[in-house]
Amino acid sequence: MVSKNNDDYMLNDVITDILLRLPVKSLVGLKCVCKYWSTLIRNSSFISKHFHHHSNIGHLGVQHYDYSTEKYNFALFRNETVTNSSVEYHNLGDFQMPTQPGILGTFHGIISLYDRNRIASWNPAIREFKVLRIPEPEVPDFSYIFSHFSGFGLDPKTNNNKVVRIWEYGEQNDGVEFDRVAAVYNLYADSWRLFEVNLPPINEVHDSLSNTYMNGFYYSMTYYHDILILAFDMDKEILGHIPGPPLPKYN
Template sequence: MASKSGGYHMLEDLTIAILLKLPVKSLMRFKCACKYWYTLIRSSTFVKKHLHHQGNNARLLVHHYNYSTEKYSFALFQDETLACFPLLYYDVDDVQIPKHPNIFGHCDGMLGVCDCDSIALWNPATREFSFLPMPDPNIPSRFSVFNNRFGFGLDPITNDYKVVWIRTYYFSEEYENYHSAVIVVFYLSTNSWRLFEADLSRVAYVHESLCSTCLNGVYYWLTSMLDKLGLRTTYYYNAILTFDLSNEVFGDIPGPRDIPVVNSGNLIIYNDSISVMCFDPREVEKYVDIWVMKEEGCWSKQLTIGPLVDVDRALGFWKNGELFLETSTSKLVLYNPNTQEIKDLQHRGLYNSLRIFMYKESLVSIRGGNECWKGDNVLNTA
């Protein structure tokens, strides 16, 4: 006969096992059931177990243009079949960024959202949305902004979420001498930024990744680097810029040598490895090449898909090797390389505006998620 203590622990384990299978929306309601459930569901141990539970499958989140509302929207497919309906929609008004929002990264169910004036973190499942304090731009005198690139990931040592912001500038009167960068790092635990000192003078251009390219506590960007061969000769080559989120150290890794610097593709994570997806939209019959980094600086062409016609962009992979494509009419389709079948996912964007993300529901709370100078920032998506 089990002891009272043993029976209690069995009941507790059964309760946790059941709760882990529930969606975030239900768990947010159940926090009000009793003090025990409130404490349990908010605990870091339960939040982590729920995020990585085998039943919490990644779903497709599409950033697209909604022609019916004439606004940009976020559409979340409810299952892995990618059936057109039902879909859960988040309009730009819900996200509270007045201009065209761009998702710059995602990590553990949180999305980084920005426009030219605002940066925010958003958890669609918990409906928390919080603007980050804007850091001092610290723009060098007589310089103008060239581009902004972000990285968003988890420091595996401190368990702190960090945003890396690389601002590249060029000299207003001499465009060629733009190689100046200001780097700031945001810490979710303290809700604050820190100016970061690093020499990125050899980085000519930081490419925007198609997805979050954070792997094992390191964030990766595909870059075009430059070397001076003589007084006036400049040589450009591909490289991978890295940032260790724990040690907060930048590094660089040689990229694939057999791809051109111009139109060199996008960085993705393919089969749990850092990879470069090459796609040249100028060709009539287009091919997608996947270069995988097996070891640091060692690349091999893993896959070639094609020929493809009537396609403007390759956006990334779904499960079982299916490929998301944007057609010449800005439609989102799913291409099966084995059967060559194309599935229309019933979404369109404006030219080169479609973005896709593999999204997992999460209970991770955004610090200060209910405090916002723009008013109540808990999203109402019901």
């Protein structure tokens, strides 16, 4: 005899399979049906499965300047023709600004945006946009934060998106041997965790020109006497480093 608990599990599997086949517009409304459905649709594992389901097609995202509002905005085209009839404009709420926001990366349909002081998570499929509350790092007295950089990637073991943020500080901006403090944000848990940074003497870390995440690691470049590649492990939440190529003799 099948127990009630097993019946519940079977029913949940059927519900999940049905929801995976629905278009994103339907999912937006179904989040209001019950708490279970709302939690399921927001779950990182469900988002990943829905993103890769054969019934779903890709979209083209275009960042542009809106002269009517004098702010940068995004348009999402639903087919390859890039016509006005297939476009959806997205209001990015508090993140709309005159200065152009950068894109940290995009995984499983979730896009991470940033400017100098803000980071946001945007899921255009279910029309959820969230500005992350970046924690204030604690630094010693008479020290100043001179720079910071951020990275966005995917924890391959949990299918969960994460943001890493590293601040560089010191008593004077002499460009030599900054101290560092760091934190990692777990998108599904909606929480930050501070962690220790243990690196050899290096100069300022450079922001990546584009998303440099691959196979569970986010990479950034720095140098002091030689080029050094920083590698943040999205699973273990550890910042390591590997030697870079030989530094050219010229600037």
